[in-house]
Each structure stands twice: as C-alpha cells, then as structure tokens.
Amino acid sequence: MITLDLIEKNQLGKIVAIDTDLLPLKLIEMGCLPGNEVYLEQLAPLKDPMYLVIDGCHLAIRTEIAKNIKIELI
Amino acid sequence: MSKTINVALIGNPNTGKTSVFNALTGLNQKVGNYPGITVEKKQGSCRLNQTTKAHIIDLPGTYSLNASSMDESVVIELLLNRNDKDYPDVAVVISDIENLKRNLLLFTQIKDLKIPTLLVINMSDRMVDKGISLNVNKLEQKLKTKIALTSTRENKGIEFLKTCLLDFRSLSKVGCLDITKIDEAYFGNLQKVFPDQSLYKLWLVISQDVNFAKIERKKVQDATEYKTQPISHLKRLQQKETIKRYQYINQSLKETYSVDQSKATDYRSKLDRILIHRLWGYIIFFLILLTIFQVIFGWSSIPMDFIDERFTKLSEYTKINLPPGLFTNLLAEGIISGLGGIVIFIPQIAFLFLFIAVLEETGYMSRVVFLMDRGLRKYGLSGKSVIPLISGTACAIPAVMATRNIENWKERLITILVTPFTTCSARLPVYLILISLVIPEGKFLGMGYQGLTLMGLYLLGFAMALLSAGILNKMLKIQSKTYFVIEMPNYKLPLLKNILITVFEKTKSFVVEAGRIILAISILLWLMASFGPGKEFNQAEEIIMSRSKVKSFTAEQLENEIASHKLEHSFIGILGKTIEPAIAPLGFDWKIGIALISSFAAREVFVGTLATIYSVGNDQEETIKNRMKAERKSDGSLLFDLPTGISLMLFYAFALQCMSTLAIVKKETNGWKWPMIQLLSMTLIAYLSALIVYQILV
Structure with a gap:
C-alpha cells in the first residue's frame, strides 16, 4: 500500500483509504472514494500538481493532498 | 391569459449549462447581481407555448449542494427558500453524457429536496465518438424522472425540453436517498425533534454555514444546536452520504449506461500530452x-x-x-x-x-x-x-x-x-495617448x-x-489549508453563440458601469471648470485687456489668453493649483493634477478629463492628442516630454485609481481593512517610482 503521491505513469491503483479530515469534500464528491480506480495521466513540471483520473473523472490535485490518500497498486 | 413558471437550471461546471440557457432564452436574458453580494445572477425568459412562459434562472455551477463558496451557497439558499420569488416550480439538472455519473450526484441531492426535477443529458452528439450507449427509458424509471437528451451544438432536443417543462406537474417528487440510512441513531433523533421538517433540508442547514433567508431560518433555528457535533463527525457523515449516493447512482447506471472503450476516441489525452507538456x-x-x-x-x-x-x-x-x-x-x-x-x-x-x-x-x-x-x-x-x-x-x-x-x-x-x-x-x-506623444x-x-x-x-x-x-x-501570517482541486474538462470547440453572448453582455455591463461614472464626473468637471469664485474668474476679460502686452495680440490669441486665465482661476483650477506642489517633483502640472484627482474615480477618466479641460473655451477642430501636444510649460518647453510621459505612465501603472475596485475588494474581503491597505501602498509605490524616474530622466 502506498500513498497516491507516489503513483507513477502506467500504474493502475485502487483507493483503499482516505483521510476525511484532511481532504476537501469536493474531491470526495468527484469520486475520490475507497474502492475506486485511479491512474496518473500526467505530472506538471516539478511533479506538482498531479493530473489524475479517478473513477473516470479527470482532475488535478497537489501532491500534499495526494499524501492523504492511500492506494493499492493493481 | 398567459402564465409563467419558474425554472431553475442547475448543474456542474463544464456541462454546457450556459449553452442550454442560451438555447432556451436567446437574447431574452439579463445579467445582474444577487442583492448584497456580487454573485452574477443570470435570468431570462422563454415562451413554451401560446399560453405559458418560462422564467429561467441560470444558477452558478456547483458540484454538489455542500457549498464551499459564495456562488454555491446562492444555489442552496434559493432551493431552500420557498418564499423566494424565484423559487423554482421545476428544477432542471444539466448533466453531460461523458460525466453522467458525477453529474448525477447533484441530481440526487436536488431530487431529495422534493422539488420536481427534470434531467437534461447534454452533449449527446458525443455518444458515438465516445462509444457510449444509454437506455433513456430505463434510466428514467430508475431515477424516477423525465430525461431530455440534448445537444446544444447540433441544436437538438431543446424543443423536447420545452414540452417536458410544460408538463412539469407530472414529474415525480419522490426522493433518491433515505437519509436516515446514513446514521440511523443521529437522524432518527433529529426527526423526533423536528417531526414536520424534511430531514434532508435540516441536514443541509446543519452541515454548512449558509446564510439562509430569514423566514426559513426561523423555522430551523433550533436545528443549529446540532452543529455542536464535532466538525469531523459531520464530515464523516457527509462522506457517508456521498458514498450512499454513489451506490444509488451506480445501481441506476449499471444496466442503462455503458461505454465501449474500443470505440472511444480519446483526443483529450493526445492534446494534453502537447498542451501541458513541460516545455x-x-x-x-x-x-x-x-x-x-x-x-x-x-x-x-x-x-x-x-x-x-x-x-x-x-x-x-x-x-x-x-x-x-x-x-x-x-x-x-x-x-x-x-x-x-x-x-x-x-x-x-x-x-x-x-x-x-x-x-x-x-x-x-x-x-x-x-x-x-x-x-x-x-x-x-x-x-x-x-x-x-x-x-x-x-x-x-x-x-x-x-x-x-x-x-x-x-x-x-x-x-x-x-x-x-x-x-x-x-x-x-x-x-x-502618452506613448504616441512621447515615444x-x-x-x-x-x-x-x-x-x-x-x-x-x-x-x-x-x-x-x-x-x-x-x-x-x-x-502575511495566515494559516490555511490547501484544497486545490481542479477539474480537467474535455476539450470543446467553443460555440459561437455562447461566445458572442458573453462578449456582448460583459462589454455592455462594463460600458454602462464605467459610462455612468464618467458621465457624472464629466459634468462635475465641466461645471467646476466653467465657474469660479472671485473677480479673477468673473472679470477675466477686463484683467487681460488691461495688460499692456495684449495690444499686439490677434483676436484669436486674445481669446485663448482669456480662456486660460479663466480656467486657472476656476474652481477646478484652484484645486489643481493646490496639489501642484506635491506633484511638481513628478513632472506634473496642475492640469495633470486635475486629471489625477478625477482618475481616482476611474482611470479611464484621464483622457476625458484632459479633453474637457483643454476644450473649455477652445473652438478649434482638433483631437485630444493634438491639444495635448500643443501644451507647454511656463518656460515654453513641451509639457508632455519624455520624462513627464514616462513618470505619468508609471504612476498609472502602479496606483490604485479605481473606486469600483476598492468597492469590490471591500465586498470580497468583508471589510475596509484590506482595500485601504491596498490603496495606500499602491499609491505610495506609484508616487515613489514616478518621482525617482522623473528625477533621473530630467
């Protein structure tokens, strides 16, 4: 199990746990929920922010937020 | 006798909500502000048939009813306040075919408010490209609603949407989620205390700080006691609610919505690889x-x-x-x-x-x-x-x-x-104008x-x-959490109609707003320049005529001499002269000083002010630029030379000369503290840089 900020390109992950207190509700509402699949679409220069596809939803978040999401590589 | 029904358009950002609004209303729309706040309020009207008109309000885009910004709370306030004159008879949730799942989250929330709700699935023209198939009838049954499949790009489905709107009374008002399932003890208790209130509405009031309209607030005032729950517990409940909603949505979409990835063309990834490439x-x-x-x-x-x-x-x-x-x-x-x-x-x-x-x-x-x-x-x-x-x-x-x-x-x-x-x-x-004069x-x-x-x-x-x-x-020592989340929407060719309407509306409101200030200031300036106290102003002709040097003047020169003497002793001239000592080190004379003063209302007044000042008593057929070019200092050299021009440009570059900006900053920061700090520091920066540059160049 790793945190989401460590995911690399061409890896597919599954969200295992999220830290509700530290995540914006908006992110949860956009599908960042345990059980959903996630992969990395692209990294901005300096590896931040991250452009992710979570459960089919294309969005970008900063790595410090991604640290609060635990995933399992599949 | 025609009647009007209230329609509210609600949807996530990037779903083409505004396109649907434009398709329904055309140019029958007006953009204003919600009273007291600066959230844009767009409303318009649309004729549904001979006897019925729809009054359509385009609510700000939101991802859910859990408001995190002022724009979003506008949506909740309207939907919770039955007494609002815009309270919708029917809510239209706009979704887009590609992001249907995420869009439906908001739909289930609106439906739980027991407002008749219609679902629009927009961008249906993309279904083939994306390999999407959808069973509309079945989805209608699952979601207990009516669905209008539209494509604003191909102008399809809008007429059907109108007939659905006419038939809004037949829409089911059954909700989607039994909210007690989230936490039976908590919600059971809540229902006991407020037996005649809708649980979901109570929950919305409790779970967020929305400034509800007075009447509604009175009813649920006591509910705020339940806020004493620790925030983290509330957040956990909100998360549970979201999970429950997604379970319901996944259930509804399972047999009705499918994507054949092999048929999908994905130009978003391809374009992204270039457009956000690190070089x-x-x-x-x-x-x-x-x-x-x-x-x-x-x-x-x-x-x-x-x-x-x-x-x-x-x-x-x-x-x-x-x-x-x-x-x-x-x-x-x-x-x-x-x-x-x-x-x-x-x-x-x-x-x-x-x-x-x-x-x-x-x-x-x-x-x-x-x-x-x-x-x-x-x-x-x-x-x-x-x-x-x-x-x-x-x-x-x-x-x-x-x-x-x-x-x-x-x-x-x-x-x-x-x-x-x-x-x-x-x-x-x-x-x-300054560049063309001095560069x-x-x-x-x-x-x-x-x-x-x-x-x-x-x-x-x-x-x-x-x-x-x-x-x-x-x-600044402010601790605040970072909540940076941004959707990366699919690329779209812009719709010409949307663009033109936006440009027209924005330009119009800008010109009307600025025009109003400029008009008022022009009149005030003209009055102040055309009248003055004392005999220096009122007997200018006699004073000039009595001077010996005027004997050799032509009639035209004489007239100019009188006009400028009058201006110098008019109210505005006196004002300009008063501040001249402060701005002389920057290379400005008292006429520029007047323009600076009036520019504090709005910068664009500068040119107009100079035009007004220079044209008072001047009948020559000249443009503003030529009049400025002809201005001379008392020693006969050009007023607008390079040092003065540059100094003036720097002053305008840095100074906060705009009352409207101050007003909006006050609104957005809730007080006068920040706009005042902003005004003082920007003026100081402007003054110092103009001073330094002028003294070096001169």
Missing part, C-alpha cells in the same frame, strides 16, 4: 498570450481611430448647430468629450473578453492553471490565480470576483491584493518602439503583481 506547454501558452496582445492592439486601432474621429466631429457639430449657451457647452465640452473617452476602447475590451471566453469555453484555461500552479505557489499564489491575473487585463472587477474559486484563503487574499497591478483596459487609453516612432528589430513600450508596460504590471505577491507571502 511545449509553456511555449504554446506564451505564444497564445503574444497573439492575444498582438490582435488587441493591431486590430483595435482601426475602429478606435474611427470612433475618436466621430466623437470629435459630433462635439463640433453640436456646438455649431445648437443655439449657443450653457447647455450646448455642457453637452459638447463636458458630456460628449467625456463619453468619447470610454466608447473609444470598446473594441479592445470586446476583443479581450472574446479571448478570455474562448480560452474558458475550450477547456484550455484549466490547463493553464495546471501548468502555472507550482511556479505561482512560490509567490503565495495558486494556479487558479492565473485566471484573475489574465482577466485583470480586461478589468480588475471581474478579476477580483474570479478569485472565488481559489480554495485557500491566503492565496486568494494575495491574488485579490495584487490583481489591480495588472494592466486593465482602463489604463490603455492613458498609455496609448518616437522608430523601429527596433522589426518591432516599433511604441508597441514595445506598451508590451513593456504590460510586463511591468505582471512583474509588479508577482513581486508584491512574494512580499505579501512573506509578511
């Missing part, structure tokens, strides 16, 4: 910016010259053809000259709004945010500060409002404070000096914004 991405963005500026200045000059000429002619025509008198003078010298000062830069504002609208409609703006976030964070800004900083080149007012989607308060505050440094379009006429026409590496100077002024504005953001970032 090409920046080069492309820079080229786009360059093109925008080139177009704005290259293309706008033709209509601008035309407008300038027309207004000068109009002013003359008025003077010649109306009976001479006070009123004619006021019209020709005060009002027409003043209005000319604003009408002249409609072309540039329209072009700028056009480009910003295109960048947003295509989905490119989100990529810029993504590209710039890391770099801007160094200065205490967010990637989302790019949108305010770019829109700031049109006008700081919408730019300050555009900071609302920056989640982090410190980043947002810094963005608000530095945005007025970007070169807004009101500075343009000042720059343009020679030569060329350097194929670029004109004048164009380069203008570009330099824009860069200076951005540089100053970044620099002061960096300083503020070090000085």
